[in-house]
Amino acid sequence: MSGSADQFDEMREPDGGVREAYQGYCSWFDDQKTGLLRRKHAEAETNFRKTGITFNVYGEDEAEERLIPFDMVPRIISAAEWRKLTRGIEQRVSALNAFMHDLYHRQEIIRAGRIPERLFRNNDAWLPHMVGFTPPGGVYTHIVGIDLVRTGPDEFYVLEDNARTPSGVSYMLENRETMMTMFPELFMRLPVEQVSDYPRRLAKSLAACAPQRTEGKPVVAVLTPGIYNSAYFEHAFLAEQMGAELIEGSDLRVTNGRVAMRTTRGYEPVDVIYRRVDDDFLDPLTFRDDSALGVPGIMDVYRAGGVTIANAPGTGVADDKAIYSFMPEIVEFYTGEKPLLPNVETHRCADEDSCKYVLDNLAELVVKEVHGSGGYGMLIGPTASKKEIEEFRKKIAAKPENYIAQPTLALSTCPIFTKNGLAPRHVDLRPFVLVSPDKIDITPGGLTRVALKKGSLVVNSSQGGGTKDTWVLKD
Amino acid sequence: MLGRTANGLFWMFRYLERAENTARLLDAGLRMALTRDIVTAEEEWRSVIATAGQRPAYEAKHGTYTGQQAWNFILREKDNSSSILAMFGQVRQNARLARNAISSELWEAVNENWLKIKDQLAKPVGENRVLETVATIRRAGTMARGAMEGSMLREAGYHFAQAGAFIERGDSVARILDIKYYLLLPSLSYVGSSLDKGQWDQVLRSVSGDRAFRWLNAGQIDARGICDFLILDDCFPRSLAFCHSELRANLAALARLHGAEGESNVLMRDADTRLANLTIDDVFDQGLHQFLVDFMKSNAAIGNAIAQDYRFLS
Numbered sequence: 001m002s003g004s005a006d007q008f009d010e011m012r013e014p015d016g017g018v019r020e021a022y023q024g025y026c027s028w029f030d031d032q033k034t035g036l037l038r039r040k041h042a043e044a045e046t047n048f049r050k051t052g053i054t055f056n057v058y059g060e061d062e063a064e065e066r067l068i069p070f071d072m073v074p075r076i077i078s079a080a081e082w083r084k085l086t087r088g089i090e091q092r093v094s095a096l097n098a099f100m101h102d103l104y105h106r107q108e109i110i111r112a113g114r115i116p117e118r119l120f121r122n123n124d125a126w127l128p129h130m131v132g133f134t135p136p137g138g139v140y141t142h143i144v145g146i147d148l149v150r151t152g153p154d155e156f157y158v159l160e161d162n163a164r165t166p167s168g169v170s171y172m173l174e175n176r177e178t179m180m181t182m183f184p185e186l187f188m189r190l191p192v193e194q195v196s197d198y199p200r201r202l203a204k205s206l207a208a209c210a211p212q213r214t215e216g217k218p219v220v221a222v223l224t225p226g227i228y229n230s231a232y233f234e235h236a237f238l239a240e241q242m243g244a245e246l247i248e249g250s251d252l253r254v255t256n257g258r259v260a261m262r263t264t265r266g267y268e269p270v271d272v273i274y275r276r277v278d279d280d281f282l283d284p285l286t287f288r289d290d291s292a293l294g295v296p297g298i299m300d301v302y303r304a305g306g307v308t309i310a311n312a313p314g315t316g317v318a319d320d321k322a323i324y325s326f327m328p329e330i331v332e333f334y335t336g337e338k339p340l341l342p343n344v345e346t347h348r349c350a351d352e353d354s355c356k357y358v359l360d361n362l363a364e365l366v367v368k369e370v371h372g373s374g375g376y377g378m379l380i381g382p383t384a385s386k387k388e389i390e391e392f393r394k395k396i397a398a399k400p401e402n403y404i405a406q407p408t409l410a411l412s413t414c415p416i417f418t419k420n421g422l423a424p425r426h427v428d429l430r431p432f433v434l435v436s437p438d439k440i441d442i443t444p445g446g447l448t449r450v451a452l453k454k455g456s457l458v459v460n461s462s463q464g465g466g467t468k469d470t471w472v473l474k475d
Numbered sequence: 476m477l478g479r480t481a482n483g484l485f486w487m488f489r490y491l492e493r494a495e496n497t498a499r500l501l502d503a504g505l506r507m508a509l510t511r512d513i514v515t516a517e518e519e520w521r522s523v524i525a526t527a528g529q530r531p532a533y534e535a536k537h538g539t540y541t542g543q544q545a546w547n548f549i550l551r552e553k554d555n556s557s558s559i560l561a562m563f564g565q566v567r568q569n570a571r572l573a574r575n576a577i578s579s580e581l582w583e584a585v586n587e588n589w590l591k592i593k594d595q596l597a598k599p600v601g602e603n604r605v606l607e608t609v610a611t612i613r614r615a616g617t618m619a620r621g622a623m624e625g626s627m628l629r630e631a632g633y634h635f636a637q638a639g640a641f642i643e644r645g646d647s648v649a650r651i652l653d654i655k656y657y658l659l660l661p662s663l664s665y666v667g668s669s670l671d672k673g674q675w676d677q678v679l680r681s682v683s684g685d686r687a688f689r690w691l692n693a694g695q696i697d698a699r700g701i702c703d704f705l706i707l708d709d710c711f712p713r714s715l716a717f718c719h720s721e722l723r724a725n726l727a728a729l730a731r732l733h734g735a736e737g738e739s740n741v742l743m744r745d746a747d748t749r750l751a752n753l754t755i756d757d758v759f760d761q762g763l764h765q766f767l768v769d770f771m772k773s774n775a776a777i778g779n780a781i782a783q784d785y786r787f788l789s
């Protein structure tokens with residue numbers, strides 16, 4: 001087990017020595033019998049099935065619910081590394097929030113000529129209904145997932161900002177729970193920051209964003225599209241952990257200027273809605289009249305300050321990969337500082353010169369649709385076939401503004417447990433960030449996604465990726 | 476609590492009870508079939524299918540009654556929307572719906588057993604596995620109830636679940652008794668006459684009351700005694716009287732928690748009046764069948780009233 005020279009292995013030095021953060025874990029690992037570990041590996045799956053932590057797959061009758069594979073080797077981050085990441089994430093998230101406010105108010109950043117207006121004018125996620133309105137507490141992005149990749153000892157990059165409805169936090173929690181059940185001795189020996197209070201922090205953060213007119217303790221509820229949604233498990237899990245109601249659109253109606261849910265006592269007002277539905281499905285009166293999932297009139301209540309919607313409608317603009325390419329400018333514009341966490345170099349095909357460069361170098365680049373997500377609609381040049389490359393060439397030429405391209409990064413690796421022992425695989429990291437009026441709260445840990453196939457750079461669960469427990473060590 | 480969540484809890488426990496009761500019925504049929512010759516075994520299975528209320532569906536699919544066919548129909552037949560597999564699927568579906576209102580212990584008990592049952596019923600069940608499968612299903616009910624007893628707050632959710640369970644149990648016992656009564660007694664003059672002890676034994680077994688009955692009656696088996704036991708003995712946890720008083724207690728708790736009584740409490744009081752001081756002679760005087768039909772009607776009306784009172788659906 002050793003990292004190759006051109007990619008950074010998080011556990012091993014190029015000479016085979018164990019990096020500091022992993023030393024405690026490795027000395028434990030070396031004492032374990034392989035047979036026992038194999039058994040534990042199988043146990044982990046049973047545990048996930050038992051707790052029902054599955055995601056639904058559409059269109060597959062028999063395998064309606066699937067497990068995301070779990071790897072039992074933790075991904076470990078040192079206290080010093082985490083402190084640095086935390087500062088960078090805080091800076092980025094506070095810039096994102098300021099950017100959202102500006103976009104829906106004076107648009108200073110456009111007046112200053114730092115980003116072009118067309119960027120959001122052509123963006124479906126931009127909502128005219130939000131113009132001139134400030135959400136309770138001024139918070140737009142209550143829950144953010146920042147996707148990070150690593151390429152060297154001190155090199156972390158932001159790959160994506162997820163400000164719409166980031167998911168996956170239940171895996172952060174259940175992965176840790178599973179690790180603690182399987183290997184309690186590890187947590188007795190090693191100083192690992194806990195993540196289990198995330199639901200409490202979430203409840204607190206959401207409550208702090210309640211509308212001003214809320215009397216008494218704010219009523220928080222999780223809004224789900226329903227049991228057939230692929231992330232329903234997570235919605236139910238978070239509601240249960242927070243002690244919140246798990247509501248669907250059909251439970252809600254607007255009465256007396258409030259959003260109210262149908263309880264066994266009648267309709268009772270809700271103060272904060274942690275929604276896990278897309279903007280389009282919030283209010284059929286405002287957005288889509290064919291939507292059965294929304295609550296007619298909820299946007300009017302929202303604009304009158306009668307309810308908090310988290311995340312605020314219209315924040316999906318920030319998930320756009322064309323906007324992403326401007327994040328260094330955005331961070332600098334609102335914080336007056338250089339970004340602490342760099343972007344991955346990004347070529348915007350909307351620019352003629354960049355587009356030519358991209359088309360000339362397709363075989364080396366990763367091309368993404370600006371509105372795409374989940375690893376779909378992308379081209380990974382180095383592993384793509386000639387045919388795939390030519391197909392993409394046509395697509396880009398037809399609609400260049402729809403694409404961006406990035407160099408293929410040598411993503412860091414972290415070992416996974418395989419039949420033949422430990423083997424390095426590429427990983428990324430999604431820490432979860434909570435924003436309230438006076439605080440940006442980052443839970444020490446996150447979701448590490450890992451490509452299970454040797455050499456693969458695609459970590460998405462929809463495409464065969466797995467997850468790992470993520471440890472942040474205490475000093 | 477959301478009306479929709481209350482509905483989920485209510486039906487989760489109704490289906491759990493229904494699946495378990497059907498498993499008990501099947502268990503009784505299987506044990507009977509073990510001691511019969513082929514010809515009477517066929518009768519036996521016809522009677523089991525009928526008692527499960529699945530005769531029309533079964534006969535639409537099969538022309539004959541054999542054990543394998545009958546138990547696979549009840550356990551897992553794809554076209555049978557009342558198969559135990561379908562029922563347990565409903566249990567889990569409703570548990571998912573009400574996931575944030577049930578304890579993790581209860582959820583895991585349901586989910587783990589669902590995985591086990593789904594697995595055991597993935598392929599047709601042969602003679603060598605059928606008793607084991609039925610035992611798994613019965614144990615699933617026991618585990619879920621145990622998890623609920625030991626881990627759930629005695630709040631509205633608990634009482635909705637209990638109300639669902641006892642409405643279902645009362646309905647199921649009344650239905651078994653009613654169907655068996657007709658099957659066993661072509662005319663009323665048969666009451667108290669010499670009867671097929673095996674058949675009455677099966678009635679008791681279907682509701683897991685054979686041991687209890689013998690304990691209380693020192694081996695005497697007669698129709699009137701059995702009816703008395705299954706209808707009026709409030710020590711027996713599956714008797715109509717017991718189900719009735721449990722339902723009453725849970726509805727009273729719900730009214731107390733909600734600070735108001737509803738239609739369901741009114742109907743409950745009416746039913747109380749009808750059952751108070753009733754003897755088995757009264758039951759036979761008005762006709763057992765009529766009595767059971769009235770009981771099931773009143774039971775169903777209370778169920779509907781609960782859904783209305785607590786805004787299950789609208």
